[in-house]
Amino acid sequence: MDLGNKLYTLRKQKGISQETAANEIGVSRQTISKWETNSSYPEFDKLVLISKLYDISLDELAGITNINNKEINYIPIKTHYEYISKRKIGNIPLIHINIGRGFYKAKGIIAIGNIAKGLLSIGLLSIGLISLGPIAIGLLSALGGLCIAGVSIGGLSVGIVAIGGFALGIFAIGGFAMGIYSIGGAALASKIAAGGYANAPVAIMQDTENIKTLILNKLPNTPNF
Template identity: 50%
Template sequence: MTFQERLFQLRKQKGFSQETLAERMGVSRQAVSKWESGLSNPDINNLVFLSEIFEVSLDELIKGEAPQASEKEETIKIVEVPCSRHYEYKSRHHIGGIPLVHINVGWRGGRFKTHFKAKGIIAVGNIATGLISIGLISVGLFSFGALSFGLLALGGLALGLMLACGGMAAGGIAIGGVALGVFALGGLAVGMFASGGCAIASHIAVGGYARGHIACGDIARGVRIIERHISGSGTVIDSEMMILAIRQEFIGMWAPFREFLIMLYGGW
């Protein structure tokens, strides 16, 4: 039996399509098709990975022969050289054709591979897309990951339509080392309303260095400068001056939102 025939046989035994095997291998479907048709052969790393997926030795995979007892230990050593792990789970229950839970995580050669993708209501994967998503790269309504995008996003780099928290965060409300948002809070905060070590805002800025229409800080630049005072609890804003400035400078602002700002900044 040729290698091509053996590969086809093992794939069918596992119930894999060429596309499924290609996804697990991190190669294109065309590559698998060429292996099975004899137009090309996988390299040694892919051969080892194939042997792990089909749970056979390299001899069984290439020659179609089971290893002799004396050769078994040596064969196992060869198979274990690459550090490869993969786990996938899909729940039986679906909503709108999407699994309730899909977990698809793994790595190969000690590195995470982006072709392990999870898509579900709850998705966990190297790349995850779902209502609630957790992954190296995650996209969802509630998103958690090194790179996360969603309505509510938490991650090293987070982009959230409503709330974003991360080392670098951008969103309606952004909290992070570097924060960009309508309301921004961080070491470097930029937005309409910003608070942080360095705060730059179009409306109100509060921070060590503050630059905005209304500014309050150790170093403040703006149309209206609000002083800070030292008290027993630390440095506090002159609340009366802040409230007065908000009412005078934002006369045309929607009244309920202006009152919210007074409540937010007037109590500092």
């Protein structure tokens, strides 16, 4: 008998629902369903909890041997970890961690996953108020390889304040910076640009003299400094 069918049979013998089993083990009901259909496999720490819940040894549970010692199998256990906190805000868990080999999604106030969505998101693709990851999209701030956010820091950054190798924003700082106000090795701006190469109504480069006068002549409404 494969692991999925064994888990299904054990649960039915126990007389409990998938939701009850999920609460006892500390996973989602969808995870129980995936285990029972062999769409995914539990990690070792979950196997321990399952064995206690169904009162069965790990050997019997994993299919290494059955009760009569006649069946010898090996059930592969995928590298995957999922945790969902019991505490929720609305219908969203406070913490959801869902990581492993594959496209595992995490959704919570704090979300950590291959694909993460939450107020604080950490993942290969992260979307949230504050996001961290290779691809990060944040309403407030983002840190990663490709970032889009109010305050964005990354290799390629787009935001109100953007800092990166390539930065595009109202305030842009980077190797190559484009914005209203830009600072960089190469800086392009609609108002003020400063850098090794600067192109703007006010362009500040190494040989620029009397910067304050230059700015006020070009942009008289600039606040005094």
